Amino acid sequence: MANNYSAEYEKTSDALPGQSLDWLKVIRADAFKCFSDKGFPSLREEEWRYTNVAAIEKKLFTPQFNVEVNEIDKELLQNYQLDGVFTIVLVNGRVSLEHSNLEGLSDNISVLSMVDALDQKPELVEKYLAQAVNDKEHSFVAFNTAWFSDGLFIHVQANQVIEKPIQLLHIVTQADLLATTRSIVVVDEMAEASIIETYVGVENVYLTAAVTEVFVGKNAVLTLYKMQSEGDKAYHFGGIYVKQDKESRFTHHNFSFGGLLARNDIHTDLNVASECDLNGLFLGVKRQHIDNHTRINHAQPHAMSRELYKGVLNQRARGVFQGRVIVAEDAQQTNSEMNNRNLLLSNDAEVDTKPQLEIYADDVKCAHGVTVGQLDEKSVFYLQSRCLDEKTARNILTFAFANEMVDKIKVESLHEKLLLQLLQRFPQEGVEKSWL
């Protein structure tokens, strides 16, 4: 399929990192072919039926490879850099070590930019790249594989525990930019880590297409946070693809606040007796469109998955939740619970929610529930009967609904940032920050 991006790829692909590596060249070329054969996802595809990406196809976003140090947006940096964490800053799709801070990080934990990793440890990258996700998954994955400009390679060695989370702060500072990062996170046996992905950018049209592949080793524990607060006009496609080893634990917290159109994919493959928790909160206002797609693959027995996604949509915003749980024939003693609860604050807001359970084993405990509704009028009246005016009552109940997800966050600086975001995006009259 011919689209604007083919010509651009021809022009720029030589400048991509790792093009001297034959194996990578092949992977990229195959990926680009996969992308150009298929084109961008269409509404005819089941997993894209609610999300129209035609606007991206019509435009041409272009990457920036050779700019040495990008001019950084100081305000964004200050606003979103968290306290009490290690920070890696990525500007316009490139790691900027200058703005990063890894002081005190143990030697047993390696944090490299993808560019450096391809240079210094290509065999390690080769071992993991495109192993947790296939380019056929969807076109944005292929697009990313073909075109990634940088990203992180994080490797936590066996038995290591990182005491502070690592924040990956993605900043976009330019209009029409294509920020394509590919990251790999490997947490070896018995190790523990937490990583915070933050996506922010200017109030201009740009495109983020990020893929993170995650490998959680035997008995290892990984908590991944994502706070997507892209600029109001941005397009965001972010996929997290996880492979869990035996008895591992993976927890994901997905906060989707920004962008004009945002799509989050979170997929995990569970191994024997492993556990995953997928939490999500998406807030939509004005004409925002936020699509969440999760897939939990119970391929092995004795694993446990819990999922709770909450959506709050106001004005003309539209939300999507598609949650798939697949329990293979061998995956006996599976325990799975999935919930999606949505609050619609206006008549024009809309949500499409589709939990999908595909169960091929017989000895399993699986539950799922979906609600779409307005605020509970009984609760509104209860608060009014306790002296609060109706508007305040509604604000408080909305805030409380969303806050359940924020409350789960124990990293203090992130918790505070999330609360602020919540307050900024919804009417806050009557809701004091101190109320918690």
Add this chain to the structure above:
Amino acid sequence: MLSIENLHASVGDTSILKGVNLQINPGEVHAIMGPNGAGKSTLSHVLSGKPGYIVTEGKVIYKGQNLLEMEPELRARAGVFLAFQYPVEIPGVSNIYLLKAALNAIRKHNGLEEVDAMDFLTLVKDKIKLLQMDEKFLYRAVNEGFSGGEKKRNEILQAAILEPALCMLDETDSGLDIDALKIVADGVNSLRSEDRSFLMITHYQRLLDYIKPDFVHVLAHGKIVKSGGAELALELEAKGYQWVEGQAA
């Protein structure tokens, strides 16, 4: 304090209150008894302004104001409090936050400044002791996961802190164990004063043994069919509602 005249109210096409008359003076304790479905909760809901009821006839004057025209929160701020028969659970909103927000709304209404944080804590701890509740309840979400009895006690805690002028209790005694009933009754008794009135809805003499009413009314089929002193409750207990309903017919 409160004067209800010929109050008729319905839900949709169903008429529930069919001409209630009731006069409550400052300091008085009124008990309302009556069979299930008589309209007792409906009366308390209409007085507190719960949406969904249509008042088709009659009027209610509270402290000289037309109560039925006031928004629910304005009634509450003016001192009308209802301890619900079925208190609502509000996940995500802590008890202490609601107490503080409610108290401040009343203070603002009365032209006072916000309550000082330390004073508030002292007040709350004082009242929570009075009701012999664990302080942990303050930091839990309003009624969420509370047992039936705990919810009722929590309603009285709110009353103790908000100090309403007209305190309506809808079956606050149902679901309380014997000890809890005594504690709650003591709490209510400590609130009794010359200028505070009570409207207690109950099915049981038990509560009235602890909180002695000045008047007892029987509400049946949407009307007060008999009124009397505290002794009426005892008589009812002995003879059942059929006795009054028979008399009224």
